[in-house]
Amino acid sequence: MAQQDTDVFVRLERFYDALPRPYARAEDFGGLVLFVREGEGWPYYARPRIGAGTPSAADITAVRQRQRELGLPEAFEWVHETTPDLLAVARSAGLDVLLAPLLVLDPAALVPDLPVEGGTLRFLDPDGPAFADELASSRAVAQLGFGAPADKPSPLSGALIVAPAGPAERDAATGALSKALVASQQERSSTGDYHTAVIDSPDGLLATGAVMRSGDVAEIAGVATLPAARRRGYASQITAALARRALADGVRLVFLSAGDDDVARLYTKVGFRRIGTACIGEPAAAPL
Template sequence: MAVMLSRIETYYDAVPRSACRVEGFGPLSLFVREGDGWPYYARPALGHSGDVTVADVERVRERQRELGVPEAFEWVAETTPGLRAAVEKSGLVVHEHPLMVLEGEGVLPAPPEGVTVRMVGADDAVLPGAVAAPYAAFGAEPSPGAVAQVAARLTAGRTRLAAALDASGTALSAGQHQPVGAVSEVVGVGTVPEARRRGLGLAVTAALVADARAGGVETVFLSASDEGVARLYGRLGFRTVATALIAEAG
């Protein structure tokens, strides 16, 4: 398990670097977005094994306020066990999420009748709908540049996108995986409210898993929103190996 968590830790450090510069704060790294797009977060510096103090956390939060970005931290509880206390003492709220890794090839269920699940490319006509679907799952809309940003990542091979489409080609559910070498994380899976409880999110996740395996990815992982969702991912062969922590202002 230690090897697996080390592999994931290396991935977490690598994946933002294609779009960010990294500012070091002793035991912590702050990923600062270059250009437009969603803001990133702070996390433990790769390879740092020492303690993290409240003062360390406060230095990062002060810099985040200067930059006008969310005061957010992400890390794995089992890898950096001392960070939670420092983060909470600084006043941030910590949320727990099951960190799950796929065992074996996984289970690949057939999509519901009348639905097609497939990968979506940068020039695909359904790309805007596929980008919007996960936002709609949370009652939101993508930012004006979101489609172009995803298209650029697809073209560069940094993101792979799958969508569940109805007979008219409307995206009902979508999600991504982000390969870095032999590791990839499934992220942003969401289903529009009117199409929930049909297994579309699992079908999209299964398509992402199949695509990742076909691309030579050995380790596929994800963070579930809660234990109930983790049980659903368990149907595909994912197993909880640790706890992902996200800290933000209350």
């Protein structure tokens, strides 16, 4: 492993540990730390404690029990290159592990802004009068985007082909957000620690994504497109815009995790390169 990449992994560990702390309490379980969000918002994960060595299967079991007590998803995240022995331990403790390509941005390779087909790329304004409604709509886009597979089933398979979710389904999935949650997002956006980018159109929001910063490191996450609006390049355009925004804010290391190798190749065309693997663990599905 090159020294440059080794330094990157150290910075990523610090980022993963630092990002939740202003918004969550940390509970230690041996070699793991569980971040429990204070207030509303997406739940956080459990991950290896910095400097604690490889967590044990007993540590994982204890965290899962605590997550169930709190009504939280049994979610674990770590970087394979930093804690390589945890993969086997996690699987032995009953977790399925997604091996997600981990990529970092080469700023010199970042693609320029390109015209957006059928819409406009913009950032949500935390001080705008429509911020709460647009934030809720963007979350509905993400919910539908991540909930639907990227490819339709083959008509030869005999499977029922359902029309991909579009604006009507997005609107039906859009619920009102609490004032506390909106205020929290406004505060984070106003400080520059969190930005949401969207593709807007006459039919409303079609794609979304966010960048989260801690110090001079930022992660791009939640890039999703409404299923009916796929194959227009929206994910690439939003990712590039978020990366450019992070660099303008003084970030020196921008990274992301891709869902699979095909998605990772999309991000390499934007200006990212793969350096490792992000592991995402959750309880193994019960056999049928």
